[in-house]
């Protein structure tokens with residue numbers, strides 16, 4: 001599993017009101033991640049920070065691919081576009097300076113992937129909400145994209161359009177894309193999403209799997225020399241929080257899947273870490289749903 005981005009200790013407030021506090025999570029290649037939480041919990045804010053459209057007050061976004069290309073689709077879908085999708089995408093690509101030939105090739109390929117060839121000559125103003133949403137995602141993907149960020153992509157779509165878009169997102173993932181999205185539709189989460197993060201009280205916690213509610217994870221709190229490399233452990237741990245203590249010592253809070261816990265604990269001991277706490281983290285599905 002290749003890690004493409006790490007969100008480290010992000011904090012954000014608006015006019016003195018805290019929205020995110022010490023939020024950390026990793027994004028992997030070819031995975032779909034969902035951010036869920038109540039209205040106003042900070043989902044869009046975190047998406048914008050991940051997408052580089054908003055700056056955190058503290059913390060960093062560490063891109064593991066130096067050339068990581070991000071496509072961002074906002075929550076609001078413009079509805080009164082008088083162009084056909086082909087015309088609209090062509091204009092948008094041209095404005096961004098894309099050369100004509102590769103632009104046309106990319107539009108043809110996107111119309112095929114999104115199953116929109118038959119609608120290529122229909123004006124967007126006559127489209128359903130689901131089709132308009134697809135055009136917005138295509139626009140975000142005009143240039144090569146590694147990570148697609150979608151704010152509430154399914155909101156307001158009927159069941160058929162949701163399922164259609166869900167199939168499209170799954171095929172984008174199969175073609176190598178990573179996706180981070182916010183949503184409320186639990187059906188989408190169950191069928192499509194690899195990892196779910198809940199935002200609650202300005203903090204983010206991971207729910208490991210919808211498919212296997214018995215899938216447990218543990219939280220480990222440990223102290224370790226800041227000189228010690230954790231690189232080899234990164235595929236097995238999710239860093240939730242990191243802070244610098246005295247004398248070059250860092251304190252980390254990480255989550256680890258049950259099956260990797262012994263391996264990670266042993267590796268930490270070999271690195272002279274002091275394990276301060278080990279506890280199960282997973283919320284039950286009932287607890288989880290009560291958060292949003």
Ligand SMILES: Nc1ncnc2c1ncn2[C@@H]1O[C@H](COP(=O)(O)OP(=O)(O)OP(=O)(O)O)[C@@H](O)[C@H]1O
Nearest residue numbers: 014015019037038039040041042043044045046182
């Ligand atoms: N630009 C801004 N200026 C001031 N406050 C903001 C700004 N953007 C967001 N907020 C506030 O930050 C909080 C989090 O907003 P955000 O849009 O990230 O939440 P959300 O979880 O995406 O909400 P929803 O589910 O309703 O879309 C809210 O209280 C919101 O009013």
